[in-house]
Structures are given as C-alpha cells and as structure tokens.
Amino acid sequence: MLTAQTKVYPLPDELQAKIDLVLESHDNDPTQIVGILLEVQELNERHYVPEPVAYYLADRLSMPVTNVFDCLNFYSELSSKPRAKYPIQVCSSPACRVNVIDTKRLLETLENLLDIKIGETTYDGRFTLETTTCYGACDRAPSVRINGHIYDHLDSQEKIVALLRSLT
Amino acid sequence: MSKCIKFLTRNFGQYDTSSIGSYMNVGGFQALRKAVSMDPEKICDLIASVKVRGRGGAEYPLGRKWSQARSVVGERKVVVCNADEGETTTFKDRELIKNDPFNLIEALIIAGYVVGATDGYIYMRAEYACYRPLLLNAIRQARNYGFLGENILGKGFNFDLHLYSGGGAYVCGEGTALIRSIEGKAGRPRMKPPFIKVSGLFARPTCLNNVESLSIVPHLLMDDEQIYANSGVGESIGTKMISVAGNVNNPGVFEIPFGTTVRDIIYNLAGGIQHDREIQLIQFGGASGKIADASILDTPYTYDDLRAAGVMVGSGALLVIDQRTSVIDFLRMNQEFFSDESCGQCTPCREGNLHIKIILDKIAEHKATAEDIRIMATIAKVMSMSSLCGLGETAQNTLQSAMLTFPEVFEVGGAE
C-alpha cells in the first residue's frame, strides 16, 4: 500500500459548513487561497490550519495540497501548527526597538506577567510571546499586535497589565 | 518653521470614509468624470509634466509607466495597486487608505481608463486587514453608483475592482512576487523577462502602482490652481508623504513639499529627538534604504539632493536613531529583518543574509577578523549584484552605506 491509513470524514459537519461558507465568499476561486486560509484559520481558536483542513481546501479548490502547504509555511500570518489563543506579537524591527526603554519595559513586563520568554507559550495555551517584523505601527510604539489588532502606546506597566486583563 | 502642506491629504478628516455620498460632497469622483472626457494620453502627459515618480521606492516616472502600459498590445489588461507597504518605518499608505479610501478607488478607475484595463486589483498587506472592510465597502458603493462595472459614466468603459489580502511577507511588495501571491501561490519572485507590463497577473499585461502614486492622480486632475506643480524644487516637483519614526518626539506621517530640509522634518514636523539626544544615524527608505549621519540634516529632501548625499527617498521613511543605539546594533536589527523576509529562493540572498548576520554578531562580540570584514563586504556585493529580485539587491544597502559612513566601526578591534 502506498499510503498510511485513511481518516474518513475527519472534519466535523459544523466546521465543514463554515469552511464552505468561506470558500463561497471567495467564489471557490483557488487564486484566493491566501485570503481563504487567513479566514479559515480564524475558525480555529488556536489560529492555525490543521492538516485535514488543508487537505479539504485542496480537495475543494482542485489544487495540489502542496500549494496549500507552501502558502501555510511561506506567509508569516498563516500557520499549520497550533498557536496560542492570544499570540502576542512584539515588533522586532528597528523603529520600535530603538525606543530602548519602552521596548525593554514592554518585553520584561510581558515576560514577568506571563512567566514565559519570547517564543514560548503559557501552560494553558492562552498566550504566546513572539517577535514579528514591522507591521506599520511605528508611530504608535510601543505596541503589540494580537490577532490582527494593534494595542498601542503601551508606555507604562499599568497599560500592559490592563491589556492582559482585557484578554482574559 | 515647519512646512506641512495639504494636497494629497486634503480630504483627510473631511468626509465620512464609509459613505460615497459624503465623499462626493467633497468633490469625489469629479476627477473621474473629468478623466473620462479626456484623451488618456493627455492624462499621461499631465502626470509626466509634473514629473511624478513611483512612490513605492523604484522612482520610475509614472506618466511614462502609464503611457507604456497604454501602448502594450494585449487583451484584458489589469492595473494593480501595491498596498503591501512592507518597508520598515513606512506607514504612509496606511494613512491614505484609512483616511481617503474612496480617492484610491477613484484613482484606480482612472488608471484603468488610461491604460485600457478591464480589472483592477488592490493587494493589501495582511497587517492592514483592519482596513479591509473599509475598502470593500468603498468598492461596493462605487459599484452601486456605477463607477465600477459596465459602461462607466456612459463612456463604454468597463472596469471592476478586486481586493486581495497578503499573507505577511515583505517580499510580496516585489512586483512578480505580488502577482504570484494574487495568483494563489507563495509569493516568491520570478525572473524577468517576461516583464509584468507585458505578461503579469494571470499572464495579462499589468500596470503596477503604489498607493501614493495612484492617490496623486485624482488630485492632480482637479488641481486648477497648480498647487502640485508649484510645490517642490527642481526636478522634484510636488509633495511627498513621508513617515518618520524612531527616537523622535512626534513620530507620524507628514505631507511635505519636496525641498523641505531633513532638519526641518526631524526637528519641526517630528518634534525633534527625545530628550534632546544627539543623532547617531538616519535611515532613509526603510530596511532596504541607506543611512547617513547628522551631516545630512541641512540637505533638502529631494530625489537629487538625497541621492547626492548617498541616500534615497525610497519608501519615504525616515528612521531617526539617537546615540544610545550603536551602529552595529542597529545593523543587526536591520539584518534580522532580511533574515526573516528573504524568500529563500535564490542562493545569494538565502545564504548571504545568514552569513552576514553571523559576521555582524561577531563584530558586536569583538571577535571579527579583517578576513571576516572582507568576506562580509564581498557577500554584500555579490548579493546586490546577482540576486534574483530587488529584495536581495537592496538587502545590504544599509550595511554598504554604513561601511562608507562609519568606516571606523568596521576596523578590526575597533568595534564599539
């Protein structure tokens, strides 16, 4: 046999229906795969596209699953692995980082409050601390980006604490 | 004396960006009405007469680009708006999209009319996804009002607009990568030829423009008072959107007339350096831009003057860094960006960025040898000379200009 065991119907009906809606809103157009993946990954609380979902999209869009996989790995906004419910992205580009005091305070506060380092996830899977390249909010530094939203001017410990509170 | 001007930004705050009626109350779509009554070539001439250069960084004359796109023979041409503003420290297009979305839509329709396109695409970076509803709404309303679709304004001109989202990849700002991304693939650049003006998106002739370049056109068409033509100096006519960030008191986006001095920009518009510290360096045009020291402050911000001073307008970004950050530390931060964002396809860029990072780290740790510096310079040169696309070509602009501006930093044993 050429393949491993098949998993028949690996998608719950409800999820499959939601994905079909996303596909429909993109006219089932394979060229819109990046936009489709961005939306589909938000259907998952952990903000990623699980393997069966990737196969499903390839199947429905009549494209090789390698194309889906390539996109998932190429675009930094997409993931094929589970992320935290709230991935906290801190800008690692110079415009933010040269604001030395603010950046240091932001990072140290986040690391202390969450008890994780950059690249780690909290034990409950709620928060990840990750760095990312410039997201175009240099004039709003210090800021973090969480699930597409920018939380800006985090220039005091109180504001950072308040932000985390608002997410729990 | 600060010089701010409102030409491109004149609609900012003047209308409800969710309402086409509100836009029309401030003169919206008058430029389109005027455009479709004009010979398209005359519009190219108008743009060329005020020497508008592409605002994405390549500085290609916009009038010539549109005129060439017009003359390309081909069916179903497309115009594409590059809203993938990925350069670091660059967020001017963000302001144009956020504050004047209808002007961008109008500009794209005019572009479509001029070059004879049937479709327009806006490719917006994933990080600006929060403006997606704004643009989708603007497109829908424009369609309902007959500014998009068939037989626009009764002129027998058909044109529609599509909004595509990026996925978080700087390299997708490169034309061929952007096209591959819209085509549903990973956005890795391809070799040229074929040039995208001949065979671009879906193999159709493609005219690709930056948000700011496009946004100028409707205003230019309605500029009876010649505000644009009378702004700027020398070859750099008109106004420019710039974004300033880093160690300044008032970071942000400013529209300036060309010719404003760098000092004026930093000390007046951007409010000067935090705590009046000294400037270490200024990076012009984002991560792929070049750097200068404080001796550039009295240079007027024009294409020619900046070039003469060893830097470029590029994306219109100015990153101002005070002396708390060393040149090497800054270069390492900048290098991290390219180490993340190289597409990995061509050898010089994929492998070169990695080894330059290693050597920069060695310099910072005072472990570099003269041989390391020589190798780093060679790799940087090979990258700029032989990489497949503009990303690899320009990735070491910052390092190369730093080696000219701050040679002492690269003297062995002399690392700070």
Add this chain to the structure above:
Amino acid sequence: MAAEHETKEVPMVNLTINNIAVQVPKGTKIMQAAQTLGIDIPHLCYHEDQRIKAHCRLCSVEVTGKRRLLAACSTEVWEGMDVHTDTQIVRDTQVSILQLMLANHHKDCLSCPRNQNCDLQRLCSRFNILESPLPSVVKEEPRIVTNPSIVRDPSKCIRCGRCIQACKDVQGIAALTYAGRSNDITVTTAFNKPMEATDCILCGQCSLVCPTGAIVEKDDTQKVLDALQNPKKHVIVQVAPAVRVALGDAFGLEPGAIVTGQMVTALKLLGFDKVFDTVFSADLTIMEEGYEFLDRLKNGGTMPMMTSCSPGWVNYMEKHFPDCRDHLSSAKSPMSMFGAVAKTYYPEKAGVDVHDIVTVAVMPCTAKKFEAARPEMGRDGMADVDIVLTTRELIKLIKYVGLSLQNLPESEFDSPLGTGTGAGAIFGATGGVMEAALRTVYEVVTGETLAKLDFTDVRGFEGIKECTVTLKGKDIHIAVAHTLKNARLIMEQVKKGTSPYDFIEIMACPGGCIGGGGQPIGTTNAIRKKRMASLYEIDRNLPLRKSHENPEIQTLYKDFLGEPLSEKAHELLHTHYHKVDKPYEFR
C-alpha cells in the same frame, strides 16, 4: 511525427562575448550563445528540458552598460550586447555562491551516492574551491528512507527547484514543493509526509534531475554483491530493453549507443549465473495482454483497455484514478512476468531448487523496486523478483569490479529466457508496447501476415499519439501517451466515460522507459530521442520482430503454460490492482 513546419527565417543578432564576436538567432539566451564559442557558463538550477528558474545565480555574467550582473540562463541576447564571463566581479560571484552553497551542504562527499557524479562537486572542483571561509550552517538530518524506491537527503539539497519542476511540469503531480522561506526554506512534501504517503508515484524523475545527492534511488547494489558471493545461490539477472541503449552514457560512449553484447559480458563477469533478457518476457506480456484485449473486445470487458507495464503509471492509476483501475490490463509487467517464470518454469527446466534462486532485475526505473515489493508479485511468501537495480546502480557495479564496458567483447543472452524479438525490444520507447501488441493482435485476429510491421503513427516523442487500426472491418481506436501529465488528459475522458479509444498505452516517464527515473544522470530529452532511435534500430535488425514468433515463448506455452489466458497463465502472469487510499476522504 507531423512534417516539420516551414521554419520562418529567424533574424540574427550580433554580440560579443569576452570580446569575441558571435552571431546567434534572436531569442538565444546568453548561456547558449556562449556555448557556441565553447564557453561553458557554470549553472546549477538551469536544466535544458525545464522552464528557466534563474534561482541559483551561478550563471551571472557582466554585460556592459548594466548596473547589475545578468543571469545568462534567462537573459536573451540583444544586438550589440557586450558580455563578459570572466571579470573579477563575475568570478567573485561564482566563487561566493559556491562557497555559500557548500556552507549549507552536508559534505560527506566520499560516501555520497552521487560522488563523482555531482554537479556541485564538479563545479567546486572546476573553480578550485579548496576551502570555504564560511562556517558550516547545514542542518544535519537523517536520510529519509521510507520506501523501496526513493531516498531523500535534505542536507544535500541546494534548493534549485529542479525536482519540484520535474514533478509538477512533467508529471503534473506536484508532490514536492518549497516550504518556508529565507534560510529555513526546504524542498519537501505536503506536511513533510514520506513520499509514498503523498501524491508521489515513485517514478524517480526528481532523482534524475537532482544536481546533487538530495534525491537518489534506494541503493540495492550491496544486496546483489552479497548474493553473487554466496556459493549456495543461483543468481540470475534480467535486463530491460531500455538499459542497453543508456548504459554506454556512463562509459564515454555516444548517447544512444547500443551496448547489448558488452552489457551481457559485463553481467557475466560480475558473476551472474545466467543473464536473461526482459525482452523475452516483454514478448510474453504481448501474448497475454494481446489476448486479453481480444477477449475484452469479444466478451464486452471493460474498455478502453490500458497497458500496465509502467509501474509509475500503475501507481498513478491506483492513487489518482482508483475507480478506473479495471481499465488496466491484468497482465503483469514484463519484469514481473519474468520473475514468475523464473521462480516456476525455470527451476524445473534448469534443475535448480527454487529456494536457491535469486532473481535480479536491471531496470531503468525506480518504481520497479516498489513493484517487485508488492505482495501479489510472488507466491508462498517468496518474491518473484528479489532485487531490482536501476541502470545507475548497474553502472556502479560495473565500475566497482573495474570493467571498461566500452572495451568488453560481446556475448549472447542465455537460454531459455534470453531470446527476444524486435517487438519486445521497442517496449522501452513510448508507443512500443502498442506497436508490439498490434503486430501480434493483427495477425492473430486476421490470420494474415502483416505486410508492413512499422506502425509509425505511434512512434515519436509527441505527448499523445493516436491512430486507428482496422481489424476484420472493425476500427480499433488507439492512443499512446507518455508522462502522467498527458495520462491525466486521457484519464479525465476515461473517467467521464467519453474516451474515444479502445486501447491505450501509457508510460509514466518522458519518452517511455528510455527516459525512466532510474536512467543515468544527465538524461535529457535530446538523449531520450537518441535512445528511442536505437531501440527501433535494434528492432529493425532482429530476425524476429513479432512476439508470437519467439521460439522460447512458443516452447514456454507448449511445455508449461498451455495457451494465453490459460488458468496457469492467469495464476502466474496476471495480477490485480488496489484502490490506494488518500490521507483523507471528505464528504
């Protein structure tokens, strides 16, 4: 092949390369223009049969007036162009790129399957790269050995993209892809699954174009050497028709050189007890497959019938069109038929205990290794074909024992499984199986002798060929396709039930077996065409050119099988196919 179109006069372009004037047709790339002057511009990602990628940048050259270097593979020449291939910046670039590649390459060259046959190694030698000033950044990972055919070694990969293109553009499968970016970019499968758990059908075309040792055939040469050294074992070998026109490539002979006799001598010198010919069992295949076709035609079997000799194609059918698998002829491939006969008829005939027999097959093919491992290709827990070697592995064995193939005398195949006809020989080329079948089917049905044996309509390199043959007043519609990209076009029709054909031959690899994934490194379409011509030359020069006239085949039926499609023939020479499950099935 259709008549060549009247070629329009192509305008010529004048340029200079290293100050030497040269004139080439408009549209020529710098790399080919330089070749006309004998200048070999180094390159790695460029492959003459593939779309230009311009990824490796090793072919960068200086063009006067251009700010940057230009890639010689992708840049067309223009009038007055002034090219320099050996300036300081060009040399710095070539050397730097090679050093950068080496720093990210697992340099165990001495124990690499591609040692001395590696483009990267050759170029490093050419540019005298004695030491790399760069630290090694290679991520050492274990080799990926999960199937009988293909082995991957990502630490050898230079990300040139040739394998990805071979899979996608030639086969239309796209089992391989780039993933990730910057220094993390890899060439891999979807979700990094083993090749066999993807859309891959193990054809090995990726291994044929890989410039390094990143994708190679699974090496089984040691198994053969061990068997040959074992005095208790009776080791017999069969050699596929496509091997004898490819083997010479590796010994400095002209591409397409016919080395049948020297090859047989080499195999005997290697120590094989008997050297047999797969052409023999190709003739046997024609008997079974031809009669099966007539049976289906007469008794309303599943039509169109499709050939089943190409294991890559069979894998493709099972994976990609499993519901259509009844269209496949149930006849085993020549290799497996040989194996079945070698483990049943031959021991009786030769008086050898079947348990002592080791059957080796030399094939131009990586998928044959998988075919031989199928449980249905054997009996009583014993495989019919014990070891499959690719042409590349045979080259290694011949070199191992120090033979100069080109200087060896010629010998004949052994009996009783060593006589083949011209019909069996052309199995190695796309269209050959069909032509061989038609020769036999026509004579069986009509009882007449064919006036002209050459069915030229099914010859040649075109992707899909068609013809119609009239058998006793009935038109039989024929199609012949090679590469799975073309097969897919045919299959879409079959699946929809709109196929206009009765009998279809499919070969997975370009050109058929002569272009197989196990053929010598450096195989190109130009070389495939030469091998193809050589097979037809072999056919033309053989006294027997119709499978049913093969005396050894006639004896086999008389003494052992009875007649085509007999119960015994079915038991030994026919097989069945499976639906291969996809990783996921969706509603």
